[in-house]
Amino acid sequence: MKARIQVLSVNERKGNKNGKDWKMHVCQCIAYPLDPETGAEVIRVGELILPKGHQVIPPGDYDGEFGIVVGYDKQIGGQLVRLIPRNKASASPEKTGQVKPA
Secondary structure (H helix, E strand, O other), X not given: OEEEEEEEEEEEEEEEEOOEEEEEEEEEEEEEOEOOOOOOEOOEEEEEEOOOOOOOOOOEEEEEEEEEEEOOOXXXXXXXXXXEXXXXXXXXXXXXXXXXXX
């Protein structure tokens, strides 16, 4: 499944749990999924966690590609697979001043 995603900002979160360091990147986003009844885009605001190994992205417009995942609670849900820039020029790090990956 794909959806249009507008990334407003990207924040790094990190810590240490049970002696293991961890970090993740959380995007503040506006999502524009399609309403199944009308086919029109609707607006949803929320956070999107970049998958492990996904490059850190600058703010901009993306097509989000989602897959199916089964959680620890056996619930089936969606999970981001990757974000693909809609306009490569608007997503360049030089234009946004966004933090680059460490």
